[in-house]
Amino acid sequence: MFIEKSLTRLKPEDRTLPQILRLRELLSRGIAVHHGGLLPIMKEVVEILFARSLVKVLFATETFAMGLNLPTRTVVFSGFRKHDGKSFRDLLPGEYTQMAGRAGRRGLDTVGYVIVTNSGKDEAPSAASLKQMILGDPTKLRSQFRLTYNMILNLLRVEALKIEEMIKRSFSENATQALLPQHEKQVEVSEASLAKIKRPPCEICDLDLMTCHNAAMEYRKLTAEFHAELLSSPVGKRLFTTKRLVVYRKVSLHILLR
Numbered sequence: 559m560f561i562e563k564s565l566t567r568l569k570p571e572d573r574t575l576p577q578i579l580r581l582r583e584l585l586s587r588g589i590a591v592h593h594g595g596l597l598p599i600m601k602e603v604v605e606i607l608f609a610r611s612l613v614k615v616l617f618a619t620e621t622f623a624m625g626l627n628l629p630t631r632t633v634v635f636s637g638f639r640k641h642d643g644k645s646f647r648d649l650l651p652g653e654y655t656q657m658a659g660r661a662g663r664r665g666l667d668t669v670g671y672v673i674v675t676n677s678g679k680d681e682a683p684s685a686a687s688l689k690q691m692i693l694g695d696p697t698k699l700r701s702q703f704r705l706t707y708n709m710i711l712n713l714l715r716v717e718a719l720k721i722e723e724m725i726k727r728s729f730s731e732n733a734t735q736a737l738l739p740q741h742e743k744q745v746e747v748s749e750a751s752l753a754k755i756k757r758p759p760c761e762i763c764d765l766d767l768m769t770c771h772n773a774a775m776e777y778r779k780l781t782a783e784f785h786a787e788l789l790s791s792p793v794g795k796r797l798f799t800t801k802r803l804v805v806y807r808k809v810s811l812h813i814l815l816r
Contacts, residue, residue, distance in 0.1 A: 561585060564603050585613070592618040620653045632671040633661045638683050638691065648687055651694035658692075701730030 561582055565573050572578070581600055584590055590604045590613045607613045609628055616622070635657070639646050662670020676682050705725065713721050725731050788794035
C-alpha cells in the first residue's frame with residue numbers, strides 16, 4: 559500500500575518504467591537496492607521502508623542515507639576495492655566507516671557485525687590494507703565557502719540577513735570555532751614563551767632606533783617628492799630622455815666574515 563501510494567506522485571507512463579517494476583517486485587519480497595541511478599522518489603521509498611524494518615536485505619553504495627540514522631544488524635562488503643572514475647583503488651577509511659558504522663541497532667542488537675568478503679577475481683586484502691581501511695584517519699572535509707564581493711552585495715540587499723550571520727552559519731566558520739580553544743591555548747603558550755625572552759637594555763639602541771626610523775621615512779618621502787618635482791620641470795624632462803642611464807637607487811652589499 560505504501561509503494562502504490564508513493565507511485566501516485568509519478569505520471570502514469572512513468573509508473574511502468576522497468577526500474578520501478580523491478581524494484582517494486584523486489585520490495586514485495588523484502589529486498590531492495592539503493593544507488594545514484596535510481597529515481598529520487600524510489601530512493602526515498604527504500605529509505606522509509608528500511609527505517610520501518612520492512613527491507614531485510616539492501617544492496618547499496620556507501621552513500622546510502624548519508625546523514626540519516628538508519629542502522630542495521632549486519633553490514634557485508636562484497637569487496638574492498640572500488641572504481642573512482644579513473645582506476646580501481648581500496649576503500650578509503652571514510653567510505654568504510656560510513657557503511658560499517660551502521661552495524662548494530664541501538665536497543666535491539668548487543669553486537670553489530672561487519673563482514674568483508676572478496677570476489678573470486680581479487681585476492682584477500684593484506685593485513686596492512688585492512689588496518690589502513692578500518693583504522694586509518696578519515697578524509698578531512700574542507701569548506702568551499704568563499705566570501706566574494708558579489709555575495710556581499712547580494713546580502714546587503716536582504717535586510718533580514720546580515721553578512722556576519724551568513725558567515726557564522728558556514729561550515730568553514732563552524733570548523734574555526736571548534737578549533738578556537740586550541741588556538742587560544744597556543745597563543746597563551748606563545749605569549750608565556752615570549753615573556754621569558756628579555757632583551758638586555760641598550761643605551762644607544764633604545765634612544766636612537768626610533769630617531770633613525772623617522773629619519774629614514776623622511777628621507778624616503780623627500781626623495782619621492784624630489785622625483786615628482788624633477789619630472790614636472792623642463793630641466794628634468796630633458797634629463798630623462800632615451801639612451802640615458804639613470805641610477806635610481808644604489809644598493810650596497812656588505813659581506814660579513816667571522
